[in-house]
Amino acid sequence: MKRVKRRYLAVQLESENLPTEREFIDAVWATVTKLYGEVGASLTGLALIDFNVESKVAVIRVSLAALDMVRASLASITHIVGGEAAVHVLAVSGTLKALYSNAK
Amino acid sequence: MTRVFADLHLRVNPKDQQAAQQLIDKSAKFGYRLISIPFTSGMRQDELANLKSICTKVGVDFVSRADFHPRTENDLTYFLRKFRRQFEIISISCDDKEVARQAAKDRRVDLLNFFSLDYHKRFFDRAEAELASCSLAALEVDIKPLLILEGPPRVRLLMSLRREVALAREFKVPIVISSGIAEERLMRSPRDMASLGYLLGLDEASTLDAVSTNPAAIVANNREKLSSRFVAPGISVVKEGKVL
Numbered sequence: 001m002k003r004v005k006r007r008y009l010a011v012q013l014e015s016e017n018l019p020t021e022r023e024f025i026d027a028v029w030a031t032v033t034k035l036y037g038e039v040g041a042s043l044t045g046l047a048l049i050d051f052n053v054e055s056k057v058a059v060i061r062v063s064l065a066a067l068d069m070v071r072a073s074l075a076s077i078t079h080i081v082g083g084e085a086a087v088h089v090l091a092v093s094g095t096l097k098a099l100y101s102n103a104k
Numbered sequence: 105m106t107r108v109f110a111d112l113h114l115r116v117n118p119k120d121q122q123a124a125q126q127l128i129d130k131s132a133k134f135g136y137r138l139i140s141i142p143f144t145s146g147m148r149q150d151e152l153a154n155l156k157s158i159c160t161k162v163g164v165d166f167v168s169r170a171d172f173h174p175r176t177e178n179d180l181t182y183f184l185r186k187f188r189r190q191f192e193i194i195s196i197s198c199d200d201k202e203v204a205r206q207a208a209k210d211r212r213v214d215l216l217n218f219f220s221l222d223y224h225k226r227f228f229d230r231a232e233a234e235l236a237s238c239s240l241a242a243l244e245v246d247i248k249p250l251l252i253l254e255g256p257p258r259v260r261l262l263m264s265l266r267r268e269v270a271l272a273r274e275f276k277v278p279i280v281i282s283s284g285i286a287e288e289r290l291m292r293s294p295r296d297m298a299s300l301g302y303l304l305g306l307d308e309a310s311t312l313d314a315v316s317t318n319p320a321a322i323v324a325n326n327r328e329k330l331s332s333r334f335v336a337p338g339i340s341v342v343k344e345g346k347v348l
Contacts, residue, residue, distance in 0.1 A: 014289075034254075074296070076300065078252070086292070088292070088296060089293070089295065089296055089299075
């Protein structure tokens with residue numbers, strides 16, 4: 001089976017309230033599903049790797065083929081748990097090591 | 105080569121200085137180098153000068169822009185005659201077919217904006233695209249409605265935008281993606297704004313061009329035309345000789 005290529009995204013959450021890890025990734029899933037439907041969302045391979053509550057920076061993993069879909073979905077987030085929010089992509093990388101060094 | 109990112113449609117209320125300052129600061133932080141705030145009839149020259157100075161302080165190039173929503177073709181030609189030499193960008197908001205056609209034909213128009221969510225009032229069809237391709241007009245797409253709408257209205261808007269963008273590409277009409285926002289919370293970084301272009305059927309290079317190369321080219325072209333040294337396209341005064 002062919003190896004699935006992945007990308008890691010460091011994203012900055014800008015929100016009125018402070019969502020939990022679960023609420024954040026659920027909001028991302030909800031947006032991807034709203035834009036691309038359940039089949040489309042299932043192709044993204046979305047996973048939350050890290051979520052720093054203090055700095056509101058999260059690291060998410062997606063499949064390379066669905067990177068554009070996820071970026072568009074992240075940009076279209078306007079609400080998380082009832083409060084106004086925006087998600088900005090800080091860096092994209094093929095490895096976590098490079099992502100952390102880029103984000104610094 | 106580093107891209108120069110532009111947002112040519114920030115709808116700031118110039119009377120609310122604090123909001124304007126915040127929005128301009130945020131655009132600078134996100135990496136925009138060119139921003140434009142439409143001049144409205146109620147805007148005073150000192151407010152415009154103030155916006156320019158805020159932009160200069162944060163290292164952003166301010167582009168003067170006038171938006172017009174003409175009711176008739178005569179309205180449009182009167183407006184262009186009066187304001188073309190005063191602004192670097194002229195955008196025409198079209199919700200009338202005759203006006204849209206005239207705007208697409210006129211070489212003094214820079215941007216064609218179809219703001220209506222009703223697809224019956226969006227006139228960027230094959231004829232419009234063909235006319236625009238012969239003149240210098242570009243198609244402006246605001247991302248704000250994509251962010252604030254949900255459900256069927258957003259689906260309908262996406263459907264219209266995808267069709268318009270496909271036509272623009274077929275007829276080689278430049279596409280400019282702008283924010284069209286007035287609130288700070290809706291502001292997106294240039295690359296995030298470009299990623300929304302993916303929803304319109306654009307590839308990565310075209311969508312990045314729509315937030316950088318295309319708007320920057322329009323501004324550069326118009327600045328050259330508005331300069332005192334400009335004579336005709338490709339001809340400018342390099343040095344003035346002595347009168348014998």
